[in-house]
Amino acid sequence: MTAGSRIVAMGHYQPSRVVTNDDLARIIDTNDAWIRDRVGIAERRIADAETVADMATFAAEKALAGSGLTAADIDMVVVATCSSEDRCPNVATRVAAKLGVAAPAAFDLNTACSGFSYALGTADHAIRAGATRNAIVIGVEKLSDLTDWTDRSTAVLFGDGAGAAVVSAVPEGQEPGVGPVLWGSVPDKGDVLRIEGWQPYIKQEGQIVFRWATTALAPLALQACERAGVRPEELAAFVPHQANTRIIDGIVKRLGLGPDVVIAKDLVESGNTSAASIPLALSKLVERREVPSGAPVLLFGFGGGLTYAGQVVRCP
Numbered sequence: 624m625t626a627g628s629r630i631v632a633m634g635h636y637q638p639s640r641v642v643t644n645d646d647l648a649r650i651i652d653t654n655d656a657w658i659r660d661r662v663g664i665a666e667r668r669i670a671d672a673e674t675v676a677d678m679a680t681f682a683a684e685k686a687l688a689g690s691g692l693t694a695a696d697i698d699m700v701v702v703a704t705c706s707s708e709d710r711c712p713n714v715a716t717r718v719a720a721k722l723g724v725a726a727p728a729a730f731d732l733n734t735a736c737s738g739f740s741y742a743l744g745t746a747d748h749a750i751r752a753g754a755t756r757n758a759i760v761i762g763v764e765k766l767s768d769l770t771d772w773t774d775r776s777t778a779v780l781f782g783d784g785a786g787a788a789v790v791s792a793v794p795e796g797q798e799p800g801v802g803p804v805l806w807g808s809v810p811d812k813g814d815v816l817r818i819e820g821w822q823p824y825i826k827q828e829g830q831i832v833f834r835w836a837t838t839a840l841a842p843l844a845l846q847a848c849e850r851a852g853v854r855p856e857e858l859a860a861f862v863p864h865q866a867n868t869r870i871i872d873g874i875v876k877r878l879g880l881g882p883d884v885v886i887a888k889d890l891v892e893s894g895n896t897s898a899a900s901i902p903l904a905l906s907k908l909v910e911r912r913e914v915p916s917g918a919p920v921l922l923f924g925f926g927g928g929l930t931y932a933g934q935v936v937r938c939p
């Protein structure tokens with residue numbers, strides 16, 4: 624048994640193709656001003672030949688390289704995604720094969736945009752139970768495959784990418800770096816954001832999602848802080864799911880954060896990458912050294928199924 628887990632290192636990957644709002648305005652009836660004003664996105668990355676497993680592997684390779692561990696040390700690979708190309712095999716085993724991880728517990732988890740925090744919570748529980756020592760936890764999406772490029776109400780919102788964390792057991796006597804997960808969902812409203820059936824395009828009742836996100840989530844995010852024993856004003860950074868700057872600002876206003884807190888707004892350059900958005904944004908903050916190592920960071924994901932999950936982690 625161990626006292627818990629911590630994020631040892633992060634990594635991320637984004638495709639090189641940039642699609643700006645003006646690029647979209649050439650194919651659908653939209654414009655840069657509307658998208659920036661209503662959503663906050665300026666551009667997004669769209670995959671070409673990269674598969675979901677490719678992007679996940681590139682992000683995981685970087686996280687592994689930064690962790691000081693090798694593939695031989697990894698005994699669990701968890702992939703959060705709602706856009707895997709195939710139903711079987713799962714993305715996690717493909718990633719494990721590409722990384723050279725020999726015999727890990729390997730599974731995918733789908734809670735759409737809250738997926739990374741669900742996956743991180745699951746890996747943390749496995750480590751606490753002694754079932755795992757070193758896990759790779761990945762959020763990855765290729766939403767461009769699931770986007771109806773003629774539907775302006777959704778086509779402007781999404782992007783592709785991946786973020787990954789190496790999560791390890793904390794040595795005896797040390798504080799855990801992953802706080803207790805606060806997770807849940809609103810099943811009776813689960814259909815307001817969906818990717819259904821055999822013509823699987825993303826559909827949503829955007830205003831219902833918006834209202835829920837700006838009213839219900841701040842108290843839940845505060846519960847995640849409470850479970851970790853961290854007061855909101857003590858947080859060094861807040862990394863929410865990157866859906867809409869108005870949603871982020873609405874949540875932030877109700878959290879009571881300190882004046883110097885870093886608020887992740889990676890969506891401006893990446894769009895909404897669903898399960899990838901939190902690890903992608905966190906990995907960039909770590910890479911740019913915007914948050915000190917060991918400082919408390921609140922992660923909070925939300926989305927399809929009206930699922931949500933968050934936890935306070937110590938910055939790697």
Ligand SMILES: CC(C)(COP(=O)(O)OP(=O)(O)OC[C@H]1O[C@@H](n2cnc3c(N)ncnc32)[C@H](O)[C@@H]1OP(=O)(O)O)[C@@H](O)C(=O)NCCC(=O)NCCS
Nearest residue numbers: 653654657661736775776779829830832833866867925926
């Ligand atoms: C999707 C969202 C940005 C739409 O913004 P909104 O303010 O609700 O906009 P509406 O849908 O009411 O549309 C307002 C007008 O803009 C138009 N519009 C919609 N998309 C547009 C676009 N891409 N470009 C230009 N105009 C657009 C609509 O047709 C409508 O025009 P009308 O008034 O002439 O009918 C917003 O509802 C939202 O962010 N919701 C949350 C969705 C989300 O984040 N989902 C992911 C969660 S994981």
